[in-house]
Amino acid sequence: MTEAEQETWMARNQRLLVAQLDRLHAVISGQAPAQDAVVPQQTRLAQVVSVFGLSGFERDLLLWCTGAELDERFTPPTFAAALSVLGGGHWDAMATSAPLRRWRLVEPGAGAGLISRPLRIDERILHHLVGVVCLDSRLDGVVRALPDIPGRLTPAQQVIAVDLASRLGSRPEKVVASIHGAGEQTRNRIASHAAAALDLTPLHIPADRIPPLGAENALLALLVEREAALLGALPVITAEPETAPRPVAAFVSELGCSVVLSGLPQLRADLTCAVPSPSIGEQRQLWEQLLGPAGELDGITAAFRLEVEQIEAIALDRPSDLHDACRRSSRGGIADLAQLIEPAAGWEEVVLPEFATEMLRDITAQVRHRTQVYESWGMAGSSGRGLGVTALFTGESGTGKTLAAEVLAGALDLDLYRIDLASVVSKYIGETEKNLKRVFDAADASGAVLLFDEADAIFGKRSEVRDSHDRYANLEVSYLLQRMETYRGLAILTTNLKNSLDRAFLRRLRFVVPFPFPDAQARARIWRLMFPPKTPTANLDWDRLARMQLSGGNIRTIALGAAFLAAAAGEPVGMGHVLTAARREYVKLEKPLTDAELGGGYA
Template identity: 35%
Template sequence: MTEDGYPDSLTHLRQELARIQLLLRACAEDESGAESDYRREARNMAILIGKRVAASTVELRLPALVDAFGLDTHQRDALLLCLLSEVDADSRRLVGDLSDGPVTVGLALRTVAADLAGMAETWLVFAAEGPLLAHGLVVVEPTGELRLADRIMRHLLGSDLVDSRLTGIVRQAAPARCPAAALMPDHDRAAALCSLAVEREPAMLLLHGRPGAGRRTLAAATCVEAGATLLFVDARAALTGQWPDTVRLCYREARLRDAIVCWTGVEQVTSREHDHWAVLAHAAAAYPRLTLLIGDTEWDPLEHPCRFLRIELGIPGFPDRRRWWRAMLPPPSAFAAPAPDPDDLAATLAATFRFTPGQISASIETATGLARLRSPGPARLHTTDLREGCRRQFGRGLVAFARRMPSSAGMTLDDLVLPVRSRRQLTDLATRIAARGRVVDELGFGVRLGLGTGVLAMFTGVPGTGKTTAARLLAEGLGVDLYRVDLAAIVSKYVGETEKNLEQVFEDAERTNAMLFFDEADALFAKRGEVRESRDRWANMEMAFLLQRVEEFSGAVILATNLRQNVEPALLRRLHAVVDFPLPDAESRHRIWSGMFPASVTPPDPAELAELAKRFPISGGDIRNVVLDAAFRVLGADRDATAIGLRELVVSVGREYRKLGLAITPADFGEKFYDWVTQDLLAVAGKETETTAQD
């Protein structure tokens, strides 16, 4: 006759406890060596239970626990005895009669041993290295009291809540929404990863890459495909407690769920004392399943008692980024009219921002929040929201060591007054930067050429010739942000700190596709000199790092300098473009003068501006300062004034010459202009004398 299987796990557990109760009653009799009826009935019940377990089609927690921890029959029965005394009042009273208190080791041995030889054998049940104690299934008190761990009791009774000591440390992963192959273009490697998750052999796999690269998503997707449960363990939180105990509890929880363990923030373990890693490595080696490690950087542990493998998750290439953007973008109905074309928008964002899938998701979430803050009604996204959402993903390197340059108030590159040759150089540079995504990523030149796929340009010229303005307009025309690197913040007197700061800037700029602008670049990229003291050696090492990092950088870097001759020659050889910004000639200066005045202000006559342009060979930046000085003096003093005359501009030119330390002579200014400037200087000197006398 075929036995029916158990309908559920609790029904099976009740029958097992009834069997243990028979063994406990057998202990209460004086058997004189003969097998009691209770023990005989318990043995027959065990045969019946075995047949029903074999016929069961539902998961039974007790047999699963026995298999997971490798318990033999004596260890299983000792565990059940502890459970019986907790859940059955009659059995608890009988235990009290037999042991004068709770379950003890001695009582457990008498209960699970059929004869003297069995009792001698069962002493191994409670060996320190045995599974009951090694995994913390039961606790033996110094008094000999034997107690079932609370988590094990709750598990057998149907609860999946983790041990209270693991709250905030362990959580079960939600099912992934994408296949592992979507995060790993190499499908063979994705299949190999899935195979590792299916195996019942110890192994450790490090998934390393930048935050947002999809390491957790890949772990979850792999476990879904392997049909395995995944437990995330926060290493930082785990280290706040007793590390060995916490590791043991984590793997105990994993065995209860037949789960793969994934340690996040694994650098927290490896950066500490060696024994922290040793504890984790040996626990993973004793666990017959894959252990995943998630970290930011690649590393190779000195000690790994089982297989140790590594997979890097880098920034996706342009096609994959475009696919991720297209999959995650809200539908056109979520955008303000006219809604952008989803394919074009995805391609633009993918080319502009070298983001990981996690960063793409966070950018869209941030953009949606910005749209909701802007309008109390139904939120309607703008493409500017998405760009701002992307900017807010920037790391602290750009925030701490660089400043985003503001917009240029509607100006374009066409508004710059430059010689034909310089304008062509600037146009070619803009084309090169704009086409980088297609040439390097889409057409595959990045794979072919390796390093040096970014764009490195130098703007040379005296101050005020438009180098900074050109960099701003270039970035705006390409739809990217320009960050001006703060050399004062980035350079440190401590050895190695400058390189560390620069690395943060380059890393953040690389993944956000921000354009970097180094003003006064000759201060940082100066020629290397002969080593005469230790400081010279460290300075040369800093330059070597800079040259290497600039060459590896995949974005755009603009260097501006007034002293090209002082720049390290090795850097000059790495430049892709050099744009010269010479002092403007008279015709160019006339155009600059004419373009300085807003429509609301009446400037001098064109002939008068032409005279200024011809007489004063100053830069565009100097002309800007002159016009602003005149505007504040004339228009700021009289709210009704709307015109700036020639005399006011000439006086401001004189003030600019004084500021620059240039001589003011009749030959340079002409008799009339010289008189105007002299009168202004005398008036200022008179006011200074009057103020001094009053003091």
Template identity: 40%
Template sequence: MNNAPSWNQIYCRLALDEVRDALRARVDLQGDDAGARTAGPARTDRADVEASFGDPEVVPALERLCACFQLTPFERRLLLLCAGHAMDAEFATLCGQISGDPDRHTPTFDLALTLFNGGHWMPFHAHSTLRYWELIELDDPKPPNLSPLRINAPVLQYLTDYPCHDPNLDALLILAPDSGALVPSHDACAQEIRALLLEDQDGTPPPIVQLTGPEDDAKLAVCQHAVRPLGLSVSCIDTRVLPQEIQSLQTLYRRLERQAILAPCAYVFQADVHESERVAAERALRYLLQRLSCPCIVTGDLALHVPDRQVVKVEVKRPTDEEQRTVWTDALARHAPKPIADRDLHRLLDQFDMNETQIRTVCRNWRATSQAHGGSAETSATPFERLWRQCRTQSRTPVSGLARVLEPTPIEWDVLILPDREKRILHTIVEQVRHRRQVYREWGFAEQGAAGLGISALFAGTSGTGKTLAARIIGSALQLDVYHVDLSAIVSKYIGETEKNLEAIFRTAETSGAILLFDEADALFGKRTKVQESKDRWANMEISYLLQRMEAYTGLSILTTNLQSSMDEAFTRRLRFIVQFPFPQHQQRASIWQGVFPKQTPTGTLDYAKLARPEISGGVIRSIALNAAFHAARDGGVVEMQHLAQATREEFAKTEKTLLPQLVADWVETSTEVTQAEELM
């Protein structure tokens, strides 16, 4: 380990010698016994040291500091006096001898005026350079001329070649960790930012760079690769913790600016904030950006309007298909417990639009779960099924109460009783979702335009006919999450709020490939009205926004309606699929009854033809079957016709509908006869 002093440390020592000489001279002038004064280190010949260690092309830290803050000669000496007191015990002894009291051994403004010619009162003012930038600190600002002074720790660290660390910023600044290589498209963003920062600004601060786009994880890495070749570090600031009071913001600005001078850096303001926090974040951010002269980068979609500052937006997009393929290949080579087939890799690329961080995290987790799954339920899953599950979990994003996530569960197509034509349409939907990326991107259909690439469907039918069940079966077939959105709950009476809610849902689902199921579409998509009032115009805008967003969404979006006839034809023309869910007839109801009970459920002799008599939907049948199972569990554990009769009567009573007695009269004949025979015995 090399313990030799650096050139900055040597230069600082030489500058301190000049101040030490002034202190010694003052002690001698006051008539103190020269022998009583502590002998300091021998004076180093400045010319010899500079000839041995100095580099004429390197400006010492002390001189850089004086130039950056435009310190006067007096302010320079006062700063060195405080630095010497912190570094050399002789300074404290000499200060105590000059004051005549060993306990008053700290520097003061009054002492500096005594020592150095050319002193004036301006450095004592609160807005003077030394105090404004907190290069020195006063223990008691009243009175300032007699207050003990000390040099600020980061300033002393800067002068002596130690890493500058301001403890006042610890709670705010996060030093960005090192990042690996970028994919080519993100590296191009980094080069664009670097070029912007290197442009000659004619003495004005560089432009503010705002990073937009969906790639939140990659934005920080792009910032690092942009500024580190310029000799800058990256410090992150969460805008949500910025103060709101002007005085606190002013203090924060001074400390951030000073830190950027002492330890050259770029500040990255992470401004991905909730709507309720947006106004406060924009106000605090605007105050700082208008004043900071160092490179500043903002991530997020805040509306930045900074007076006298140029704001340049750079979009950080998702890695391209080819870049994702390259990352997958590298990550699988490093972490995969076993190789996967090319067709399986193609399926992953088709379904999940993931960034580099997500891909590498998935592969690491896949390896860990593959090593630990022995003896658990996971043993029944193939390695690729575990990898797929990791992809689905990693790409899933919280939906903030706007939607309910329905994870895929084993549901067979047989439980869905529909006409053959409608089932064929559902299978076609599954095929198009599976191969959409191949057709759109590899076969060139996406180049024809960004709109119209989404796969949209309308499920029309009365309540309980299987619309939600069909969406879940599609999710099971594709092994994808279904985001169940109740449109009646997110439609807002406030102008613009509905669009914000919808955008949040689409943005959340975009990367996960989730299926979007918009239930109760009648809440929004009734007959579009003529614009007679302002509310009509906004209602039509909400409909148009959803149509456009569904067309641009890269996954599958499904709308359900109970009344297709009430929907505008102009809307239905823009949907790719329309699936009718007719009310089940007697034969369909019998089929639903046959498949409604899980295999594990113990059932007696059930007459499905009799059960199918009441004209009820599949959803009502499932509700009756569930309630009957509970009755059977109470009576001994086998579902019989009498349990179903009881549950049917309860269901009709709940909905206040009339159940004709003859429909269920013979459901319990056999059971009643058996009971009567037992009583006679």
């Protein structure tokens, strides 16, 4: 309806409302008989009468309350006065279960005795009758109308919206529909498309705004149902994964109208719709619609799984670095669940045997070309299992496992998130799986590299199942491996104790990369890497330093300590500074620094 049409309609509605007030005043003043009247259709009064099932007496009593607010000829009525003046009076009109009070259309004022108390019209109903479009003020901050023009959807999502509208519209009774999957905005768009197809207004209700069980919960349900009746609306309840379901379930049970649950698959529903995120082909098509053809789209669609609204927002900004913009947009909630590590290391810093380095390069190649192999070449088959790139890094602390993960993330231009499995594992049955699910769900859009540290905390030797805790411990491991196998990015486990892992679990990992303790040649190379060209040094003897039986992590700690000692002394880093820092590190390690490791002339 255009603004001109709206003004014309409002003027006609108000004119006809005034005519009804004139008719009622004539009845009350005795100038006309108390007989039933015909209310013109396409007026707000006729709509209220229809949707709430008012009798002629209830209609005129509501109209009398309206006149008391708008017309000086009227005073607030009492139920006794209405019974004596209006036609068709019936005693149950003021029952709490009757429409006038059930729907809070009128409220009795103060006073003794129900029939002698003045009646007032509800403010929201008064606004509605005169043609003002608004929501009940008691719903401020709880309910809002979604956009009248639904946003863009992919073809697959559009099919779901059409099906949802068809199934909602085909049933006259209350229908509880549940949509899950994709992102919140996408689900809202689907609900908006379905509502538009039914000529309804979608009302958005965040689940965390629904009060606990009790009177407030029931009142909110009543007000929302009333708004749905007045506006011709479809309530849409949107929830977060951690939303408590009981208040929402109570609210939905109180509602007498159809409702859409978004992101609450655990609640019972009459129909359920799983919403897919855009496929790689759909993402590329959308990018091309918004930005035109671009050569980097292959890499972007392979690396990131973005929702339609994210792609629209990025395209609107026209970023100079599209890949970086996609990476930042896809981070979502993963940053709250894991530690973001900014990759700073390159391949030249990886000090490993050649076969281990080649395995790392193979991992990079498989992540980079997975879309081509799985989709273009059809190697994925019909199952989604076993398609994730999974790796286990084994070796002592300080041998470079985290550094290697940094190198892989940097080479792939992806975020790296570290998850401490020891903090994820819970003593409560089922909680570990929930924690892992949150991590993988949050990371899925970004395609980030996930580094699960301390795999021993969850793996260990698979024990004989003697009680429920043994059984659930094995289920936790199986769940982690299952999610790793279906994760679209790279998932890495690290362990210091490979021998403690069950071989049945090892077989499900695509790569097992050993990180051996560095030999003397490797240690000499690590020492050189620890001092950048900008660091002033004096006569550092790499071969002598390499005699110390240390891992790369310990060598880095010593190098930093030596640098601070030299800076404090105002000198370049020399062998004395390094050996002083080394003695301190050996004390921390509770190891003796032998003469053979010190080398001649430095004892």
